[in-house]
Every structure is written in structure tokens, then in C-alpha cells.
Amino acid sequence: MKYDCIIIGGGLAGLTCAIKCSSEGLSTAVISCGASALHIASGSIDLLGYSSGRYLTGDLDTHLDQLIKRKKNHPYAKIGKKCIWESLEFFRQILSKERLNLFSMDKKNHFHITSLGILKPAYLSQRSIFNGRLLDSYKLKKGLVLLNFRGYRDYYPGLAMNQLKKNPLFRDIPLKTGLIELPHYTKTARNMLEFRSIDLARVFEDETYLSKIAEDIRTGAGDADVVTLPDFIGIHNYEKLHARLEEMTGKSIIEIPNLPPSIPGMRIEHALKTSYASHGGEFSSGDRVTGCSMSRGMVEYITTENYSDTRLSAKCYILAAGSFFSGGLKSGYNLIHEPIFNLKVAGGSDRTKWASDQFFSRGSHPFMEFGVETGTDLHPFGADAKKIKNLYCAGAILSGYNPVMEGSGGGVAISTGYKAALEVIKKIKKSSLE
Amino acid sequence: METDVIIIGGGATGTGIARDLSLRGVRSILVEKDDIASGTTGRNHGLLHSGARYAVKDIDSAVECARENRILKKIARHCIEETGGLFVTLPEDDPSYQDRLMDGCSNAGIKAVEISCKDALAIEPRLNSSILSAIKVPDGTIDPFRLSSANMLSAMENGGKFITHAAVGSIIMKGGAVSGIECVSAKEGRFSIHANIIINAAGIWSQEICSLAGIKLKMLPSKGSMLIVDYRINRTVVNRCRVPSDGDIVVPGDTVSLIGTTSRSIEYNGIDDLRVDDDEIDILIRNGEKLIPDITRSRALRAYAGVRPLLAVPGNTAGRDISRGIVLIDHEERDGLKGLVTIVGGKLMTYRLMAEMASDLVTGKIGVSKKCLTARIPLPGSERLESLKKNLKLFPGISKSVIGSAMYRHGYRASKILKNDKKNYRQICECEMVTEGEIGYAMKSLNTGNITDLRRRTRIGMGPCQGALCTYRCAGLLNEMGHTTPGESLRMMEEFLEERWKGVRPVLWGDGLRESEFTYWIYQGLFGLGNIKNDNDGSSDEI
Ligand SMILES: Cc1cc2nc3c(=O)[nH]c(=O)nc-3n(C[C@H](O)[C@H](O)[C@H](O)COP(=O)(O)OP(=O)(O)OC[C@H]3O[C@@H](n4cnc5c(N)ncnc54)[C@H](O)[C@@H]3O)c2cc1C
Ligand SMILES: Cc1cc2nc3c(=O)[nH]c(=O)nc-3n(C[C@H](O)[C@H](O)[C@H](O)COP(=O)(O)OP(=O)(O)OC[C@H]3O[C@@H](n4cnc5c(N)ncnc54)[C@H](O)[C@@H]3O)c2cc1C
Numbered sequence: 001m002k003y004d005c006i007i008i009g010g011g012l013a014g015l016t017c018a019i020k021c022s023s024e025g026l027s028t029a030v031i032s033c034g035a036s037a038l039h040i041a042s043g044s045i046d047l048l049g050y051s052s053g054r055y056l057t058g059d060l061d062t063h064l065d066q067l068i069k070r071k072k073n074h075p076y077a078k079i080g081k082k083c084i085w086e087s088l089e090f091f092r093q094i095l096s097k098e099r100l101n102l103f104s105m106d107k108k109n110h111f112h113i114t115s116l117g118i119l120k121p122a123y124l125s126q127r128s129i130f131n132g133r134l135l136d137s138y139k140l141k142k143g144l145v146l147l148n149f150r151g152y153r154d155y156y157p158g159l160a161m162n163q164l165k166k167n168p169l170f171r172d173i174p175l176k177t178g179l180i181e182l183p184h185y186t187k188t189a190r191n192m193l194e195f196r197s198i199d200l201a202r203v204f205e206d207e208t209y210l211s212k213i214a215e216d217i218r219t220g221a222g223d224a225d226v227v228t229l230p231d232f233i234g235i236h237n238y239e240k241l242h243a244r245l246e247e248m249t250g251k252s253i254i255e256i257p258n259l260p261p262s263i264p265g266m267r268i269e270h271a272l273k274t275s276y277a278s279h280g281g282e283f284s285s286g287d288r289v290t291g292c293s294m295s296r297g298m299v300e301y302i303t304t305e306n307y308s309d310t311r312l313s314a315k316c317y318i319l320a321a322g323s324f325f326s327g328g329l330k331s332g333y334n335l336i337h338e339p340i341f342n343l344k345v346a347g348g349s350d351r352t353k354w355a356s357d358q359f360f361s362r363g364s365h366p367f368m369e370f371g372v373e374t375g376t377d378l379h380p381f382g383a384d385a386k387k388i389k390n391l392y393c394a395g396a397i398l399s400g401y402n403p404v405m406e407g408s409g410g411g412v413a414i415s416t417g418y419k420a421a422l423e424v425i426k427k428i429k430k431s432s433l434e
Numbered sequence: 435m436e437t438d439v440i441i442i443g444g445g446a447t448g449t450g451i452a453r454d455l456s457l458r459g460v461r462s463i464l465v466e467k468d469d470i471a472s473g474t475t476g477r478n479h480g481l482l483h484s485g486a487r488y489a490v491k492d493i494d495s496a497v498e499c500a501r502e503n504r505i506l507k508k509i510a511r512h513c514i515e516e517t518g519g520l521f522v523t524l525p526e527d528d529p530s531y532q533d534r535l536m537d538g539c540s541n542a543g544i545k546a547v548e549i550s551c552k553d554a555l556a557i558e559p560r561l562n563s564s565i566l567s568a569i570k571v572p573d574g575t576i577d578p579f580r581l582s583s584a585n586m587l588s589a590m591e592n593g594g595k596f597i598t599h600a601a602v603g604s605i606i607m608k609g610g611a612v613s614g615i616e617c618v619s620a621k622e623g624r625f626s627i628h629a630n631i632i633i634n635a636a637g638i639w640s641q642e643i644c645s646l647a648g649i650k651l652k653m654l655p656s657k658g659s660m661l662i663v664d665y666r667i668n669r670t671v672v673n674r675c676r677v678p679s680d681g682d683i684v685v686p687g688d689t690v691s692l693i694g695t696t697s698r699s700i701e702y703n704g705i706d707d708l709r710v711d712d713d714e715i716d717i718l719i720r721n722g723e724k725l726i727p728d729i730t731r732s733r734a735l736r737a738y739a740g741v742r743p744l745l746a747v748p749g750n751t752a753g754r755d756i757s758r759g760i761v762l763i764d765h766e767e768r769d770g771l772k773g774l775v776t777i778v779g780g781k782l783m784t785y786r787l788m789a790e791m792a793s794d795l796v797t798g799k800i801g802v803s804k805k806c807l808t809a810r811i812p813l814p815g816s817e818r819l820e821s822l823k824k825n826l827k828l829f830p831g832i833s834k835s836v837i838g839s840a841m842y843r844h845g846y847r848a849s850k851i852l853k854n855d856k857k858n859y860r861q862i863c864e865c866e867m868v869t870e871g872e873i874g875y876a877m878k879s880l881n882t883g884n885i886t887d888l889r890r891r892t893r894i895g896m897g898p899c900q901g902a903l904c905t906y907r908c909a910g911l912l913n914e915m916g917h918t919t920p921g922e923s924l925r926m927m928e929e930f931l932e933e934r935w936k937g938v939r940p941v942l943w944g945d946g947l948r949e950s951e952f953t954y955w956i957y958q959g960l961f962g963l964g965n966i967k968n969d970n971d972g973s974s975d976e977i
Contacts, residue, residue, distance in 0.1 A: 037955075040952070040955065040956070040960070041955075041959075041960070042959075042960055053964070055965075114960065114961045114962045115906075115960075115961060116924065116961045116962065116963060118961065118962040118963070118965045118966055119962070119965065120962045120965065151857060151860070153860050153862065153870075153907055153911075154903075154906075154907065155910070156906075156907075156909070156910025156911070156913060156914060156923075158910070158913050158914060158920055159909065159910055159913060159920045159923055159924060161920070162919075162920030162921060162924075163920070163924070163966070191856055191859060191860065192856075193856055193857055193860045194860055194861060257960060259903055259906065259907075259956070260903075260956075323951065324947055324948040324951045325948055325951050325952055325955070327948075330944075331943045331944055331947045331948075332943060332944065333943050333944075334943070351942065351943055352712050354942055354943075354947070355939055355942050355950070357939065358932060358935070359931050359932050359934075359935035359954070360928060360931070360932065360957075360958065360963060360964050362964075364958075365954065367942075367947060367951070368951070368954070403959070404954060404955060404958050404959040409959070
């Protein structure tokens with residue numbers, strides 16, 4: 001079986017790339033072995049949130065210019081500003097078609113509340129996390145109440161409230177916390193008090209409980225007009241549920257992203273997968289790419305765990321297997337490596353230099369910037385230090401940026417995934433002309 | 435505050451003394467600068483020596499160990515695992531050491547049996563198969579946290595008082611005698627306690643305590659580093675049959691195994707900032723692999739170091755060659771200062787004997803005639819064997835492993851945790867199966883101040899994920915239960931993750947690196963823990 005392109009890794013980068021490729025008519029396959037980083041991410045898309053530990057406010061276009069000038073090896077510098085904005089617009093449109101709208105504050109960062117009550121900058125968010133109206137409700141200085149479900153062990157609004165109180169922005173807003181009851185959920189033999197966010201998201205999706213929850217929210221909120229909840233408001237028909245809850249309660253409802261699994265992240269994943277399928281793309285989940293065969297400096301075929309004797313081949317390959325967390329990068333005792341193609345990585349063989357002495361070090365950790373080295377065309381270098389011309393890399397597997405410190409994880413994944421797709425499309429169209 | 439005896443230091447020795455005195459009806463207050471078992475007591479192998487390790491070089495210690503080994507198996511059984519131990523000779527080792535070891539053991543009264551290599555491999559299947567000989571000894575393991583906690587609990591139940599997170603800053607003296615101490619704590623500020631007797635059980639810090647009283651005591655700090663792998667790869671304690679040296683022992687414990695240890699003398703002023711050197715990791719791994727070749731296939735979980743509390747004896751300088759013997763000093767006799775007693779040296783597993791010796795001396799001084807009872811009365815938790823079967827029947831619907839973990843850690847006292855309320859069984863730390871009920875019990879009854887203390891009482895955050903999820907849960911829960919303010923919870927969360935990081939950082943490769951990336955994403959990326967400053971100083975104003 002020969003495809004136009006095979007994408008290894010079905011996270012944010014791989015899926016963005018796959019949708020772009022398949023929507024341009026390329027025959028596309030994604031092979032992905034496990035849950036991607038979307039299952040733990042906040043569900044907001046960061047573009048560039050911080051510089052030297054400070055929030056970036058103001059025009060992001062200018063901030064991007066500065067970053068690109070300063071850091072030549074940054075993925076953003078490699079793909080350029082035009083492509084970054086174009087990719088985000090593309091991304092927004094595909095999600096919007098799947099009824100998952102993302103909001104931004106023009107080309108600026110907005111801020112959302114984390115479960116510790118700390119503010120976090122982001123560029124794109126779902127309607128329950130940021131939308132224009134919410135900003136107004138903060139400014140209205142009516143009350144805000146942080147609700148939780150009694151017995152839910154993954155969220156503690158008391159901590160968040162205390163931190164918000166210290167923030168000058170919230171100084172004049174009356175804040176309180178409250179508890180509401182879990183719906184009487186009978187479909188489980190498990191201890192309900194050990195529910196994870198995913199179990200509760202399912203409860204929300206079962207609309208039987210919605211009016212009861214709405215009732216509890218209204219009572220719990222009292223006269224406050226903004227309510228925060230942990231991030232459970234469904235995965236599949238979230239926008240509708242959120243709108244209905246707001247309507248039924250008459251309150252603005254904000255979600256606060258929580259410990260994994262991340263419901264907002266899963267919404268994005270669901271929307272991306274649906275979009276990809278609607279373009280006819282193939283998705284093979286639960287299978288791991290284990291090895292490759294190289295011929296004349298190019299990838300000839302790859303093999304997977306489940307079909308070890310089948311040679312999967314394509315005109316182009318995209319490696320979007322994530323960082324250490326997802327297994328795209330591996331570390332040995334004194335070695336950082338990329339396990340499928342043995343690509344050249346920026347890492348270093350002295351493990352004593354991989355991390356800082358303090359976990360919350362101001363300078364973060366060097367290992368966060370480790371990854372595959374590429375040229376501006378996103379081609380990586382093989383063991384012989386030569387570019388592999390039919391392989392591209394995208395997303396968290398790339399080197400040269402620190403997604404946490406810069407607040408750039410989602411932005412890099414989407415824009416490099418998109419850029420890789422453009423390169424592939426260009427190449428395949430050219431070769432078919434020839 | 436006023437009492438009969440002040441005990442400085444809450445290690446095994448100090449908590450053991452508190453228990454001993456309380457059982458004799460003597461009033462005492464123990465002062466500890468951090469938490470119980472936060473010093474050397476919490477930083478060793480947890481080996482319940484049979485005595486064999488010392489049988490060749492230090493017969494006195496060997497005899498002490500052998501005797502205490504038998505006593506502890508009776509009074510502290512919920513803190514002990516009778517794993518048994520092996521001494522194995524590798525091809526590169528001097529084969530004659532084996533005979534010397536057998537002789538030493540027989541002199542010290544230790545039950546050592548030569549067994550065939552085949553039998554040794556049957557007992558310990560992952561052992562290096564090229565061993566030349568093997569000796570079986572009654573080594574075991576002992577959990578130092580559980581042990582100290584049980585001693586504290588027993589003392590408290592008999593009227594003993596404990597003040598943790600308070601450091602002794604000075605010793606009050608009156609006319610050639612001590613009359614009390616002054617302490618500093620973050621919570622209470624400065625305060626003083628009066629008593630005519632002070633027992634210095636500050637381990638390696640004893641030198642500092644003595645100098646507060648103007649007395650010279652010279653300790654020889656010798657650092658030992660250890661490495662934990664995330665899999666219980668061996669069943670028994672595996673020792674190398676040679677003169678004790680770096681990396682020659684592998685000890686199983688809970689769900690992990692531990693490679694020990696190195697020995698490096700360090701400066702006295704370095705004892706509060708212990709670091710595992712990178713080459714120590716190499717040494718431990720290289721030598722650990724010689725005993726159990728598979729050991730490095732498991733993920734390295736943590737590395738940490740402790741300092742042996744050894745007293746300088748003129749002429750001796752190297753860590754391993756000094757006697758590990760117990761030293762009891764009556765400073766009235768030695769220095770003419772009435773009321774001060776120092777007890778140092780020894781081992782974790784000779785803590786009871788050390789406590790008995792110090793308590794005997796002190797009760798003699800204050801005219802209490804009651805004899806030591808600690809060799810006979812079991813510790814709280816070891817009173818009776820708790821029955822898993824019975825508990826499973828009493829608490830239907832609660833998983834066997836959850837009940838089992840509570841019993842494993844708290845022995846007979848698990849009955850204080852097991853209650854028929856589902857909320858009680860919510861697992862807060864899933865790796866170690868620590869429930870809300872257990873946390874509540876520890877906070878209420880075991881003198882627990884923060885999440886790190888709680889780890890010592892319950893094993894929270896000690897499993898494979900090293901606190902990735904449970905740190906936040908625990909911080910939130912402590913606030914919800916009313917034990918902390920939200921601000922304190924946030925600070926504890928950060929401190930706990932930094933404390934975990936100290937042990938993870940030296941072994942950061944493979945899955946450990948992956949796990950750390952995850953934890954970093956959660957606390958820094960998702961929660962923004964490092965952003966607090968920005969919010970509080972108003973730099974988010976423009977938002
Ligand atoms: C906890 C957390 C919070 C985050 N929060 C935010 C946030 O708030 N905002 C933001 O913008 N970004 C955030 N990010 C960052 C962002 O989510 C990631 O950078 C981005 O999702 C990475 O996408 P990716 O597609 O490159 O990799 P991944 O999402 O890691 O996906 C890689 C995929 O490849 C698969 N794979 C790996 N190896 C193989 C193989 N050999 N064969 C087949 N499949 C393989 C994996 O199973 C996985 O599904 C967060 C990340 C984390 C971890
Ligand atoms: C690497 C290594 C491995 C070991 N392995 C074993 C083993 O396997 N088996 C075994 O039996 N023994 C072992 N030991 C020995 C054993 O750990 C120690 O002998 C024992 O823990 C000492 O206990 P302690 O209570 O005397 O001292 P510590 O536990 O150090 O207690 C002293 C306490 O005093 C406190 N303190 C200090 N200054 C002040 C102050 N100013 N005010 C208030 N409090 C203060 C400290 O915080 C500390 O908690 C090992 C030791 C090392 C270093």
C-alpha cells in the first residue's frame with residue numbers, strides 16, 4: 001500500500017498536518033500509538049505567552065518579530081510569521097466547522113484562570129474559557145463564585161479563590177466558593193468520589209441531569225453572575241451544552257482546566273479527528289511505528305508493531321511523535337535520541353547538564369528544548385548528517401524552543417504541522433507534474 | 435514550658451528515648467528542627483542487620499545487631515520484613531573472605547549457613563549466576579519512617595510531648611548545670627523550655643548541640659549515597675561477600691529495590707546540603723549490576739544521601755573503618771556540665787538499645803527506678819496481627835489492596851483508618867494507595883505539619899509518579915480539612931515538588947525524564963505555579 005503521505009503521531013501537530021494534506025486531496029494515513037499531549041493540555045492554544053518570566057501583553061505580531069530575530073533556531077523562525085498566522089486561521093476554521101469555536105482577543109493574549117487561581121496567557125480559547133463577554137463580566141465587578149462538586153478530588157477551588165483575592169485585578173470583585181452535589185449517577189460500581197474529569201464529562205453529556213445541575217448552580221451561585229466550574233461540560237456537544245447551561249442558569253459559566261485527563265483538550269482532538277475523517281483520511285490508532293528502511297538517503301518504508309511484516313510506504317513521511325512524554329524522543333543514561341529514524345538531535349551526552357537544580361527554576365530546564373534538528377524546510381538530518389528529503393518533522397519533537405517557558409506549545413505544534421503539510425503538498429504536486 | 439527531660443532530635447534514637455522514658459513515667463518534651471525521621475534516620479538502607487556485615491571487623495557491633503534484630507522482630511513487626519539475606523562471592527572477590535565471615539558470625543552468635551549456589555539462585559532468581567559461593571543470614575528490612583512514627587505515637591499515648599519544626603538555638607545554663615533550651619520555629623517564633631536534664635540525640639548534629647553548651651565534640655561526617663529502582667527486583671537482602679565497600683548491597687523495600695552505598699568523608703559544614711555526586715551514581719549502578727545484572731533494566735527512581743553519625747576517635751579517619759559502636763557521654767563526668775547527656779553512633783536498628791542506655795543513665799540521675807520496658811512491649815501497630823480476611827468482611831466494596839496498604843503501613847492501628855464511609859477510601863495517591871482516611875488520621879494523630887511530613891507517615895508521593903497528581907490533591911485536601919491556609923497549601927505544594935526533585939534530578943534519564951516532563955507541564959505549564967509573582971505585583975494589570 002503506498003500513500004502520498006504517512007504521518008507518525010496523531011497529536012495536535014500530526015492531525016493539523018493530516019487535515020491540511022487530505023483536504024488538498026493527498027492520500028493520507030496517520031499512525032498513532034497512544035493518547036497525545038492534548039489529553040493533558042489546557043485546551044487553550046498558546047502562541048507566545050511569556051518573555052523572561054513576564055506575561056506578554058500587547059501586539060503578538062511584534063512579539064513574534066522580536067522572538068524570530070533573537071532566536072534563529074526557533075521553529076517560529078524557521079517557518080516565518082506569515083505561515084504562523086495562516087496556520088492558526090486554518091486551524092480555527094476547521095474546528096469551527098466541527099462546532100468548536102475558538103476565541104481570541106484580536107492578535108493579543110487573553111488570560112484564563114488556572115486551578116490555582118493564577119492567570120495564564122493564551123491566544124485561542126474555547127467559549128467557556130474565554131470569550132468577549134467574559135471580559136466584561138469581570139469588569140462588571142459583580143460576584144464570582146467558584147463551584148465544585150462535593151467529593152471531587154481533582155479540584156480545590158479554595159486555593160484558587162485565595163490566589164485570585166491577591167490579584168489586584170480581582171480586588172473589588174466579591175469572590176466565594178461553593179459546593180454542588182454530583183448528580184445521582186447510577187451507572188457505576190466505582191467509588192463516585194474517585195471520579196475523574198472524563199467520568200463527569202459523560203454525566204454532563206447525558207442530558208437527563210442537566211436541569212438538576214443547572215438548578216444546583218443557580219442556588220450555589222446566589223446573586224453572583226459569574227460561575228466557575230471544573231472543566232466537565234461535555235466533549236461531543238459541548239458548545240450546545242454550555243450555551244444551554246448559561247441559559248438555564250442565567251449566569252456566565254467559566255470552566256477551569258483541571259488535572260488530566262483534559263476535557264477541553266479532548267474536545268479539540270475529537271473535532272480534529274472528525275474533520276480528518278470527513279476528508280477521507282485514514283487513522284490507525286493503537287499501533288506504534290517501530291522502524292524504518294532507508295535507501296539512498298530517503299525513507300523507503302516503515303514498519304509497525306502490529307504489522308511487523310508489512311512495509312508501509314509513502315512519497316513523504318511526517319514525524320510528529322511528540323517529545324519525551326509521548327515517546328517521540330527517548331533518553332538513555334547519557335544519551336538523547338530519536339528512536340524511529342535515529343535522527344540528529346539537539347540534546348547532549350552529559351546528563352548532568354540536562355536539568356536545573358531547582359524544579360521551579362527561573363531558567364526552566366534545558367531538556368525542555370531538546371529535540372530533532374531541522375532546516376527551515378523541516379527536513380531532519382539522518383545519522384550521516386545529511387538531510388532526509390522525504391521526511392519532515394513537526395510539533396513537540398522539534399528542538400529549539402521551550403513550550404512551557406515561552407507559552408508556545410500549541411502554536412508551534414499547529415504552525416509546524418501546517419508548514420510540513422505545505423511542503424509535502426508542494427513536493428507531491430511538483431512530482432506529479434513531472 | 436517545663437518538663438523533666440528535654441530530648442533534642444527526632445530520629446530513631448530521639449523518638450526511641452521519648453518512648454522509653456514515657457513508659458517509665460518520666461515526663462519529656464522532644465524538640466526536632468524539621469520532622470521526625472527527617473535526618474539520617476530517613477536516609478539509609480533500612481537494613482535490619484543480622485550483624486553479619488560487621489562480623490569480621492567489628493564484633494561488638496555484630497553482637498549488638500544480632501540481639502536487637504531478635505528483639506525488633508517481636509516489638510516492631512509491622513515495621514519489619516523478614517526477608518532473609520545472602521552474602522555472595524563474585525569471581526573477582528577474594529574467596530577467603532567467606533571463611534572469615536563464617537567465623538565472625540559464629541563468634542557473634544549469628545545464624546549463618548553456607549548454601550549451594552544453586553540454592554542461592556533458587557532463593558534469588560535474578561542473582562548473578564556466576565557467583566562462587568553463598569551464605570544465608572537472617573538479614574531483614576526495617577521501615578525507618580514507620581518505626582519513628584510508632585515510637586512517637588507510643589510516647590504521646592503515654593504523655594510524651596513532641597514539638598517538631600522547631601530548632602534548638604541555645605542551651606540555657608545555670609551555675610555549671612543545664613536548665614533548659616531556647617527554640618525557634620517558623621510558627622511559634624522563639625520560646626524556651628525548662629528542664630534539668632537534656633539528652634542530645636541529634637545524630638551528626640550532636641557536635642552543634644554540644645557547642646551550644648560550650649563543649650567540644652568532634653563528629654566525622656561520612657556521606658553515603660543510595661539509588662532506588664522502581665521495581666522490587668530481589669526478594670532478600672543481597673550482600674557482597676567481601677570487606678564492605680562501595681555499591682555492595684541491594685536491599686528490597688516496599689515496591690522498590692535500593693542499591694547502597696558509597697562512603698565519602700565530607701566537611702562538617704556540608705552536612706545540611708547533601709548532594710549525590712554524579713560519579714557515585716555510576717559506581718552504584720556498575721556495582722549493583724554485578725550482583726543483580728537486570729537491575730538497570732528497571733527505572734531509576736531516586737538517589738539520595740545520608741551522613742553516618744560517627745564520632746571521631748583519635749587516629750581514625752576513614753568512614754567505614756571507624757567503629758559504628760554506640761557512644762553514651764555523661765557530660766557531667768566528661769566536661770563537668772551537669773544535666774547534659776549525648777547519645778550518638780550506633781545504627782538505626784540499634785536505636786532501642788541506645789534509647790535504653792540513655793534512659794537508664796538519666797533515670798538514675800533523677801532517681802526513677804522503673805526499668806526499661808521497650809524490649810517487651812510491642813509498638814503501636816505491632817500489638818496484634820491484624821487480619822486481612824476479617825477486614826475484607828467488615829468493609830465490603832473496599833478493594834483488597836487499599837485495605838492491605840493501610841494495614842501494611844499502620845499494622846494493628848489500621849483500625850483507626852478503616853471506617854465504613856466511602857469518602858474515607860478515596861485514593862489521593864494512587865501509586866501508593868494512600869486514602870483520604872489515612873491522610874486524615876496522620877494529620878490528626880501523627881504530628882504531621884506538611885506534605886513532606888505526610889510522606890514520611892504514609893508514603894504519599896513516593897511511587898513511580900513522584901507526586902505528579904497527588905501533590906495538588908493533597909495540598910487542596912489539607913486546606914479543605916482545615917489544617918492549612920490556602921497560602922500554606924500553595925507553599926507546601928512547591929516545597930514538596932522541590933523536595934521530590936532533589937532525589938529525581940541525579941537520576942534523570944529514561945522514564946524518569948519523561949515523568950518529570952509531565953510533572954513540569956502540569957505544575958508550571960497548566961497551573962502556572964511559577965507565575966504567582968506576576969499576578970501579585972499587578973503586572974497583569976493591562977489584561
Ligand atoms: C500537560 C500539558 C499541558 C499543556 N498545556 C498547553 C496549553 O495550555 N496550551 C498550549 O498551547 N499547549 C499546551 N501544551 C503543549 C501542547 O499540547 C503540545 O506541545 C502539543 O500538543 C504537542 O503536539 P504534538 O502533536 O507535537 O505531540 P503529541 O501531542 O505528544 O502527540 C504525539 C503522538 O504521537 C504518538 N507517537 C509517539 N511515538 C509514536 C510511534 N513510534 N508510533 C506511532 N505513534 C507515536 C503519541 O502516542 C502521541 O499520540 C501542553 C502540553 C502538556 C503535556
Ligand atoms: C548511607 C547510610 C546507610 C545506613 N544504613 C543503615 C542500615 O541499613 N541499617 C541501620 O540500622 N543503620 C543504617 N545507617 C545508620 C543509621 O541511619 C543512623 O545510625 C541512625 O539513623 C541515626 O539516628 P539518630 O536518631 O541518632 O540520628 P538522626 O536521625 O540524624 O536524628 C537527629 C535529629 O536531630 C535533629 N536536629 C539536629 N539539630 C537540631 C537542633 N538544633 N534542634 C532540633 N533538632 C535538631 C535532626 O533534624 C535529626 O532529625 C546508615 C547510615 C547511612 C548514612
